[in-house]
Amino acid sequence: MSLRSPLHDTESARGARFATYYSREVVEEYAGARSEYEAVRQQAGALDLSYLGKLSATGRDRVRYFHSMLSNDIRNLRDGTGCHATLLTHQGRLESDLYVYSFPEELWVECPPAGADRLFETLNKYIVGDQVLVEDMSDQLAVLSLQGSHSRELLERSVGTSLEDLPLLGHKSIETASGRWVVAHRDRTGCDGYDLWLPSGEASRVWTRWLDFDGIPPVGHLALNWLRTEAGIPWFGSDMGTENLPMEFGLDSAISTTKGCYRGQEIVTRILHRGHLDRRLGAVSVNSTVVPTRGAEVRVQGARAGAVTSAILSPRLGRPLALAILKLDCLKPGTAVEVAYGEASHPGEVVSLPLS
Numbered sequence: 001m002s003l004r005s006p007l008h009d010t011e012s013a014r015g016a017r018f019a020t021y022y023s024r025e026v027v028e029e030y031a032g033a034r035s036e037y038e039a040v041r042q043q044a045g046a047l048d049l050s051y052l053g054k055l056s057a058t059g060r061d062r063v064r065y066f067h068s069m070l071s072n073d074i075r076n077l078r079d080g081t082g083c084h085a086t087l088l089t090h091q092g093r094l095e096s097d098l099y100v101y102s103f104p105e106e107l108w109v110e111c112p113p114a115g116a117d118r119l120f121e122t123l124n125k126y127i128v129g130d131q132v133l134v135e136d137m138s139d140q141l142a143v144l145s146l147q148g149s150h151s152r153e154l155l156e157r158s159v160g161t162s163l164e165d166l167p168l169l170g171h172k173s174i175e176t177a178s179g180r181w182v183v184a185h186r187d188r189t190g191c192d193g194y195d196l197w198l199p200s201g202e203a204s205r206v207w208t209r210w211l212d213f214d215g216i217p218p219v220g221h222l223a224l225n226w227l228r229t230e231a232g233i234p235w236f237g238s239d240m241g242t243e244n245l246p247m248e249f250g251l252d253s254a255i256s257t258t259k260g261c262y263r264g265q266e267i268v269t270r271i272l273h274r275g276h277l278d279r280r281l282g283a284v285s286v287n288s289t290v291v292p293t294r295g296a297e298v299r300v301q302g303a304r305a306g307a308v309t310s311a312i313l314s315p316r317l318g319r320p321l322a323l324a325i326l327k328l329d330c331l332k333p334g335t336a337v338e339v340a341y342g343e344a345s346h347p348g349e350v351v352s353l354p355l356s
Helices: 010-013 034-042 062-069 113-125 151-159 199-215 221-231 264-275
Strands: 015-019 024-029 045-048 053-058 082-088 094-102 107-111 133-136 141-147 172-178 179-185 193-199 279-286 297-300 303-314 319-327 336-341 344-350
Touching: 010 199, 015 264, 024 034, 024 221, 034 045, 034 221, 053 062, 053 113, 062 107, 062 113, 062 336, 082 113, 094 113, 107 113, 133 319, 141 151, 151 179, 151 193, 151 199, 193 199, 193 336, 221 303, 221 319, 279 303, 279 336, 297 319, 303 336, 319 344
Parallel strands: none
Antiparallel strands: 015 024, 045 141, 053 107, 053 133, 082 094, 094 107, 141 193, 172 179, 179 193, 279 319, 279 344, 297 303, 297 336, 303 319, 336 344
């Protein structure tokens, strides 16, 4: 796949500052991350998410095959709906989380860049005798997103169709002269939002219209990271990785407890039914001007209670906010903690997410 966004030249001309994120090009910020963050919180902002992994699955056995590989119920997805799911190892550890969208003749998959290559490889590796074709659509498709409370009305104006009754992860296909566009109801920030999947060659035209005609401010990866952290949305590759169980990160909605066998099911079922999970994702507000590093130890009354997975300088709190895996008895909001990093121990407290 191309490691560069189809909007590179358009974004570069607007003064975008680029960075590399799991070998993919992302825009860190445009006019300033703080103003971009406020745009999403107050009205809406436009995001270029073309760095996401994008797969399609066709063939008569696609649903049965994905149902047997993924942790959620793919068999009962209706056309026009979607679900959050995970691909697990046989030991129940994460290979990636992902989102599956169901169409009459195919499935579409969105996955984080940190898990895209592994996901594509694993899904192809276990096709034995099944009539299913898994293809990487990352070069052919772009994903542009509007996030914020005004995102629905702005996207309705852009695509010319009502999205009022579209549930979360529901999606709607729109036939255009350039091919099929797909709108998906996808909240990435805690402020509501919608994604637009479209041919890569159309991305620059739509992006330019959003910014110049509709007056929607562009939003970079830095502001997106602040927003998703304050909303308590973990990212694969930043918070969770291949050593983790999905339940540790609260991915309950990505796991079906009623479906049949899938990779890693035995481990997941054992933990869910016997209650062996003793830690879970939480959040810590830190009284410091320095942001904690990944892996920083969180202590309660001097004893280790967990570790930081990712952290930001929260615009809403005015101090560092860390996502952390914590022992279950330390997750109560208001619990006093200390976070050890930078050769010092910094006081803080457990907080509830999303921030109010």
